[in-house]
Amino acid sequence: MSDERISTLLQSIWEQLPESVKLVAVSKFRPEDQLLQAYDCGQRIFAESRPAEFKSKAESLPKDIIWHFIGHLQTNKIALVLPYVSLIHSVDSLHLMEAINKYCLQHARTADILLEVHVAMETTKQGFSPDELPSVLGHAASMPGIRVCGLMGMASHTDDTSRIRADFRQLKSLFDSMKNVAPACFTELSMGMSDDWKIAVEEGSTMVRIGSAIFT
Numbered sequence: 155m156s157d158e159r160i161s162t163l164l165q166s167i168w169e170q171l172p173e174s175v176k177l178v179a180v181s182k183f184r185p186e187d188q189l190l191q192a193y194d195c196g197q198r199i200f201a202e203s204r205p206a207e208f209k210s211k212a213e214s215l216p217k218d219i220i221w222h223f224i225g226h227l228q229t230n231k232i233a234l235v236l237p238y239v240s241l242i243h244s245v246d247s248l249h250l251m252e253a254i255n256k257y258c259l260q261h262a263r264t265a266d267i268l269l270e271v272h273v274a275m276e277t278t279k280q281g282f283s284p285d286e287l288p289s290v291l292g293h294a295a296s297m298p299g300i301r302v303c304g305l306m307g308m309a310s311h312t313d314d315t316s317r318i319r320a321d322f323r324q325l326k327s328l329f330d331s332m333k334n335v336a337p338a339c340f341t342e343l344s345m346g347m348s349d350d351w352k353i354a355v356e357e358g359s360t361m362v363r364i365g366s367a368i369f370t
């Protein structure tokens with residue numbers, strides 16, 4: 155793919171994205187030269203979903219890239235990700251949250267995380283159920299190694315835009331109600347991907363995660 159194509163796609167997204175919404179470029183499975191093309195256009199936030207690939211890219215690519223992690227993270231892979239990551243979007247269990255907290259206490263640091271919430275109709279999706287969130291936030295309050303910075307979610311995989319909008323609306327409403335019981339750093343609502351980010355932005359997303367609409 156030519157430099158120009160990635161640059162054109164990025165420009166077009168930047169033009170349409172409100173200034174308050176961050177663009178997370180999802181670079182999983184993409185070769186490093188494609189990331190560098192996006193980097194040369196000015197993109198700085200990149201997200202990966204596999205721990206080993208994440209570590210390898212973080213070590214070889216420019217040091218001012220802001221790395222996010224968006225994939226399922228097994229507790230035995232935390233040490234691959236934590237040294238480089240600035241935000242983990244995909245914390246989907248108390249077990250993982252506890253393990254990240256433990257790692258951070260051992261390394262005298264904190265980690266910024268989002269809680270992945272399951273609202274879509276698919277039963278296989280990872281994440282906490284909406285009912286669990288208050289108690290998860292309660293547990294998080296007793297973990298000095300982590301800062302819960304917001305929520306991440308995905309809409310149902312469907313062509314029915316009213317269904318997609320309803321899922322994002324539910325995420326936004328959960329985000330707003332959790333804000334009342336969450337710490338002050340609870341400011342991010344990560345929702346919207348290549349096919350549905352415009353709807354997500356209309357429904358209150360603060361961070362869109364876009365892969366194929368940039369890198370194809």
Ligand SMILES: *Cc1c(COP(=O)(O)O)cnc(C)c1O
Nearest residue numbers: 180224347348363364365366367
């Ligand atoms: C792959 C992935 C994305 C990006 O998906 P695209 O459809 O390529 O934009 C966003 N979020 C998560 C959690 C992903 O795994």
